[in-house]
Amino acid sequence: MKCTRCQEEILPQDSYDYYGQTLCEDCYIAALQPPKPCDPTAVASATATRKQLGQTGTAGLTPLQQKIYAYIKEKGKVTKEEVASFLNLPPWELERQFAVLRHCELVKATKEGQQIFLTLW
Template identity: 80%
Template sequence: MKCNRCQKEVLPQDSYDYYGQILCEDCYIAALQPPKPCDPAAVASAKAIRKQLGQTGTDGLTPLQKRIYEYIQTKGKVTREELANVFDLPQWELEKQFAVLRHCELIKATKEGNQVYLTLW
């Protein structure tokens, strides 16, 4: 069987039912505890760890997170919908990546009128 979120193969004994969806363990945990971009404790933790490891800029990010950062850097500002389309990401995965980049204080959300844009920190 496949996880309804990430489409990875999952054994029946390793699957979880979440409101009628079959999820792998990682997706089940993410569904129960979605990432929170505006989490002061997570920001402080990410900053402290990056400082301890000597990481700056995109050091320590996954290839996808680096590509998202570079795309925003090139464009200046983008909507979540644009990023989801460009990188072919479901909304839940985009939010997970945004949370990490926000905790590292690399990108942020800003509102212009009724539209929310993601921009560099």
């Protein structure tokens, strides 16, 4: 049998069922652990990894993450829509980048009324 995601040959005993898809162990774990914006374990490990690597502040971020960080720093407080349109990002991409920035304790979301704002940590 084959893994639905990566097309790798897998033995039936090594296959995992994920919502009707047959996945190998790696893909199954990846499917179970999408980046979660508010996962304390992920925060701890992301922060620990960065500390190990001697990274603080924006060191170790991708150019895109640095742009998002710089934009929020400049504005102080922005909505996700503003960031998305400023950087021309689809919302899902911004969510992904935001999850990383949140994990690294650089950017956080604050709710004011009905609006969600992104501010520096």
